Amino acid sequence: MVWIAVLLAACDVRRYRDDAPPPVPPPPAPTDRDTDPGEATADTAAPCPDEALATAPAAVSGDTSARSDDHAGSCGDAGGDVVVAFTAPAEGRYTVTAPGHALYALDDCFGAELACDPGGRLEVPLAVGETVFLVVDGDGPFTLEVSGAVPPCADFGLDEGAPASGEGDTTAAPDDAAASCGGDGVPDHLWSWTAPASGTFVFDTIGSSYDTVLYVLDGCGGVELGCDDDITFGTLQSEVAVTLSAGETVIVGVDGYRSTSVGPYALNVRVGP
Numbered sequence: 001m002v003w004i005a006v007l008l009a010a011c012d013v014r015r016y017r018d019d020a021p022p023p024v025p026p027p028p029a030p031t032d033r034d035t036d037p038g039e040a041t042a043d044t045a046a047p048c049p050d051e052a053l054a055t056a057p058a059a060v061s062g063d064t065s066a067r068s069d070d071h072a073g074s075c076g077d078a079g080g081d082v083v084v085a086f087t088a089p090a091e092g093r094y095t096v097t098a099p100g101h102a103l104y105a106l107d108d109c110f111g112a113e114l115a116c117d118p119g120g121r122l123e124v125p126l127a128v129g130e131t132v133f134l135v136v137d138g139d140g141p142f143t144l145e146v147s148g149a150v151p152p153c154a155d156f157g158l159d160e161g162a163p164a165s166g167e168g169d170t171t172a173a174p175d176d177a178a179a180s181c182g183g184d185g186v187p188d189h190l191w192s193w194t195a196p197a198s199g200t201f202v203f204d205t206i207g208s209s210y211d212t213v214l215y216v217l218d219g220c221g222g223v224e225l226g227c228d229d230d231i232t233f234g235t236l237q238s239e240v241a242v243t244l245s246a247g248e249t250v251i252v253g254v255d256g257y258r259s260t261s262v263g264p265y266a267l268n269v270r271v272g273p
Contacts, residue, residue: 048109048110048133049085050062050083051084052084056086056089056090056148056149057147057160060144061142062082064079064137064138064139064140065079068080069081071083071110071135073103073135075104076138077102079137080137080138081135081137081138083134084144085109086131087129087130087131088127089128089149091128091151092125092149092150093124093157094123094124094147094150095146095157096122096134096145096146097120097121097145098120098136098143099119099120100120100140101136101138101140103116103137103144104122105133107132107133108133109133148194151249151251153190153220154190154251155173155189155191156192157191158269161196162195163268164269165266165268165269166267168265169263170188170255170256170263173187173262175188176188177255179217180215180227182227182229183253183255186257186258186261187255190251191267193252194250198246199272200242200271200273201242201243201269201270201272202241202271202272203241203252203268204239204240204268204269205237205254205266205267206268207237208237208265210236210260210263210265211257211261212229212236212254212265213228213229213256214227214238214253214254215228215252216240216250216253217253218248218250218251219249219250222251225240225250241272252267
C-alpha cells in the first residue's frame with residue numbers, strides 16, 4: 001500500500017507542473033529597424049566628431065552625401081551630417097559659415113543645441129579653451145569656415161589681411177570708449193583687427209560723413225597705441241599708423257569729435273611705408 005501512495009503523489013506533482021503557465025520569453029533585442037535615424041544616440045551613431053579644429057581662422061571641406069543622418073537641428077535636418085569640434089584658442093565671438101547647409105552648434109556631440117541657422121551662418125561666443133560641436137547638415141559638398149575671434153569689447157571684426165575695410169553708422173551707438181585726442185561722450189564703434197605680418201599698418205576713416213576721431217588700442221581697455229582727430233588741417237577724417245607684430249590683435253575705435261559727430265563712416269587699413 002505504501003508504494004501505491006507514493007505513485008499517486010508523483011502523479012499529482014506531474015499534473016501540477018503540466019498545468020503551470022509557460023515561462024515568458026525575454027523581449028527581442030532592438031534592431032536597426034527599431035531606431036529612428038533622426039534620433040541617433042551616442043550608442044547608435046557614427047563616431048563623433050568627424051573633424052576637429054583648434055585654431056582660427058580655419059576651414060574644413062568635405063561632402064555629407066555619404067554620411068549617416070545622426071543629428072537633427074531645430075532649423076533643419078535634410079540628410080547626412082558632419083560634426084566638427086572647434087576649440088576656441090582665444091576668448092571672443094566666432095563667425096562660422098557653411099553656405100548651402102543647415103548649421104547648428106551643440107555643447108556636446110549629442111548635447112543641447114546652442115544655435116541653429118538654416119542658411120549656414122552662426123555667431124558663437126566662446127571662452128578660451130571652450131569646445132563647441134558644429135553640425136553641417138544636408139547632402140552635398142560643404143566648406144565650413146571659422147573666423148578669427150572678435151574680442152568681447154569689439155562691436156565688429158575687420159576682415160583679415162591688409163588692405164581691408166569696413167563700414168558702419170554710429171547714430172544710435174553707445175559711448176563705450178574715448179582716447180587722448182577725443183571721443184569722450186560721443187557714440188562710437190569698436191573694431192578688432194589682427195596683423196597678418198609684422199610691420200607698419202595705417203588705419204583711416206576716409207569716406208566717412210562726419211568729423212571722426214580714430215584710435216588704436218592694444219586690447220580691450222588696453223594701452224593707446226595711436227590717436228588722431230584730423231589727418232590735416234581742414235580734413236575732418238582721421239588716420240593712425242602703428243607698428244605691430246604678426247598675429248597681434250588690436251582694437252580700433254571709430255569715434256567723433258563732438259556729440260553731433262555721428263553717422264555713416266568707413267574704416268580702412270593698409271600696409272604702411
